[in-house]
Amino acid sequence: xxxxxxxxxxxxxxxxxxxxxxxxxxxxxxxxxxxxxxxxxxxxxxxxxxxxxxxxxxxxxxxxxxxxxxxxxxxxxxxxxxxxxxxxxxxxxxxxxxxxxxxxxxxxxxxxxxxxxxxxxxxxxxxxxxxxxxxxxxxxxxxxxxxxxxxxxxxxxxxxxxxxxxxxxxxxxxxxxxxxxxxxxxxxxxxxxxxxx
Amino acid sequence: xxxxxxxxxxxxxxxxxxxxxxxxxxxxxxxxxxxxxxxxxxxxxxxxxxxxxxxxxxxxxxxxxxxxxxxxxxxxxxxxxxxxxxxxxxxxxxxxxxxxxxxxxxxxxx
Numbered sequence: 001x002x003x004x005x006x007x008x009x010x011x012x013x014x015x016x017x018x019x020x021x022x023x024x025x026x027x028x029x030x031x032x033x034x035x036x037x038x039x040x041x042x043x044x045x046x047x048x049x050x051x052x053x054x055x056x057x058x059x060x061x062x063x064x065x066x067x068x069x070x071x072x073x074x075x076x077x078x079x080x081x082x083x084x085x086x087x088x089x090x091x092x093x094x095x096x097x098x099x100x101x102x103x104x105x106x107x108x109x110x111x112x113x114x115x116x117x118x119x120x121x122x123x124x125x126x127x128x129x130x131x132x133x134x135x136x137x138x139x140x141x142x143x144x145x146x147x148x149x150x151x152x153x154x155x156x157x158x159x160x161x162x163x164x165x166x167x168x169x170x171x172x173x174x175x176x177x178x179x180x181x182x183x184x185x186x187x188x189x190x191x192x193x194x195x196x197x
Numbered sequence: 198x199x200x201x202x203x204x205x206x207x208x209x210x211x212x213x214x215x216x217x218x219x220x221x222x223x224x225x226x227x228x229x230x231x232x233x234x235x236x237x238x239x240x241x242x243x244x245x246x247x248x249x250x251x252x253x254x255x256x257x258x259x260x261x262x263x264x265x266x267x268x269x270x271x272x273x274x275x276x277x278x279x280x281x282x283x284x285x286x287x288x289x290x291x292x293x294x295x296x297x298x299x300x301x302x303x304x305x306x307x
Contacts, residue, residue: 036281036288043288044296075263
């Protein structure tokens, strides 16, 4: 019965793959080009500032290492949420979806603190090339995380109200793909922006 | 998940909780290594290639195990890897163009 309703929700396609998932992977492909352009711009103009503050004066590696760890753990929670939905474990799905959203919000809190401290140290969007490229790159990433947190909370609410079960695992899987993409984008940004001198 | 559902998702069986936790531990260890490489003065000569390699390892682990590309249809891999390759090539081209090719300025007589 469940398989029948699932098949009805996702009719057969020419490739045998769900259209939603193919479309979403294509979207993620376009996102790599988007972040590729932003990261390239940062790398090109990183040392082009003619006045301070410069990167080594403001960047806080311990804080960013912590927020990187938080985002990596949120990815773990996301796959556990998907596994719980696939196993029809409502309790597990609610727990792991909430934990993923919570860790995402923690990451955003770290970013807000970092942005504020940079502002107080004189690094703004207009101060120099480093400021412009840094805030555009990390700001767009933060916007992606914010969208992800909203999406996760929506899924949590739908699961809580019983509108998501094992037959809807694809919905959670696609949200998971988005969340993991945000994570891999940060893996690159952490190295390129914070660690490489 | 039934075979029919798996076929519709274009996937084989996903790994279990144990694999996910092991991947998370490896990701944490690699992140710690990255930070150590950043702080250790002895690592300065090999810092760039080492950090790029460690970052690539983390990226690959997340994509293969958490995004399930290791277990899913190759169509998804192609759709993702093709633009990713293009993005990397564009980044390399831009860096070479702006960093290593000298700018020639031509004086215009007034």
